[in-house]
Amino acid sequence: MDRHDARADQVLGEVFDLFIDLGAEEMALDFPAIYCSARDGWASLDANEHGTDMVPMLDAILDNFEAPNFDSEGPLQMQVATLDWNDFVGAIGIGRVSRGTIRRGREVTLISNDGKSTKGVIKELYHIEGMERKACDVVEAGDIACIAGVKGLGLGDTIACRENPEKMTSIEIEPPTMEMEFMVNDSPFAGKEGRFVTSRQVQERLLRAATMDPALHVNTSPTGGYLVAGRGVLHLGILIENMRREGYEFAVGSPKVLLKEVDGQIHEPFEAAQVDLPNDYVGKIIEFFSKREAEINDIHQHGSRTCIKMRLPTRALIGARTHVLTLSRGEGAVSSSLEGYGPRAADIEMRHRGSLVASDSGQVTAYSLVNLEDRGHFFVAPGEQVYAGMVVGENNKDKDITLNVVRAKKMTNVRASSKDNTEKVKAAHKMSLEQFLEYLDRDELLEVTPLGLRLRKRLMNEKARLRADKETAV
Known part of the structure; x- marks a missing residue:
């Protein structure tokens, strides 16, 4: 209510529609409406009047909620x-x-x-x-x-x-829709930054997480790792961040959706998504989601902003939030909920650019980054340690390039006539955990440690990668 484009009546109507969709009883539809501003700390029963305090809301709680009636003498x-x-x-x-x-x-x-x-x-x-x-x-x-x-x-x-046990109604838990592979970190930097680094320690932590959160499913991977299924990138990202803060060091693969076979046809999870953004960026957002097999169901404006409702595959939302923020200059918001499973949609090209992969191990130099900056933008800065096979940036083109970012300027015994110019390097593009998970390609791994995040190729040897690409092409 403290925004100039507040739409209280419209939101109230949407809440009413939601109650009907959920099958609420007629009594539940007769609910009071309280108009509040959390920022300014006031509540009012009239949309056209500003209150002075939160008393109207507290009174509404006392008037409409009955005190709980519990039996302290009955069986536990x-x-x-x-x-x-x-x-x-x-x-x-x-x-x-x-x-x-x-x-x-x-x-x-x-x-x-x-x-x-x-x-x-x-x-x-x-x-x-x-x-x-x-x-x-x-x-x-x-x-x-x-x-x-x-x-x-x-x-x-x-x-x-113990004498007269009675079971209460079970809590229904939504099934997982996305899966990631967790494995021991086997990069050249393995064991240098974490406290818990062995396969047994990672397994125990994952099994404990599955016990605490039934929405997480943990299975053994054919490659020796662990397949962890959850309800989306955010759900799995929270687990990864918690483990990282606890001192665990490990690697994770790219997220992939869980498919089902129904009547001989492959089905995948679909989401009902809603994007709220300024009117100026609607065209770009619609174009972006159209390429991701989204079905636009509704578009309506409210003041200077537009709300777009759509149905799209769950895998289409991987990386979508980051792209929406970029295209809308940080003013767009995406929310979604699982709608169910449906026939698998067409293939979606998730990444349009390749990776810049380090060819040598060592310390990154400003000299090499300046000479290579036309190839793309880098994730590393001068002075950082890298190893061969580590992804150090994003290519401007759609193919991976292997390059040397540790090459130093050759020294000579010839004195220059003018003083050396200081190398000016563009700032490194730093990404959060969620952005890394959305950026991950199928042939890449994210190295997670308490001190940082590093992207690398599954096959760190360049010849092995070329051989694998040829076999995949055949």
């Missing part, structure tokens, strides 16, 4: 809503106690989503106080409890009393 019932991990106590199940009372040291029954029951003992019990987790002996119905010591905890599992 609690559903695990999320999971955490502690190196001392292991898996920690977090959820609200729906019925009864939970105590430290009490024997309970764990009922998994598939209905299997196992016995366990609550060895550690915590409750949430503000932003902190504090140890306690008892948590009553209505409060959030954190339990540890029960083996086999999973998302959606029910913690029930």
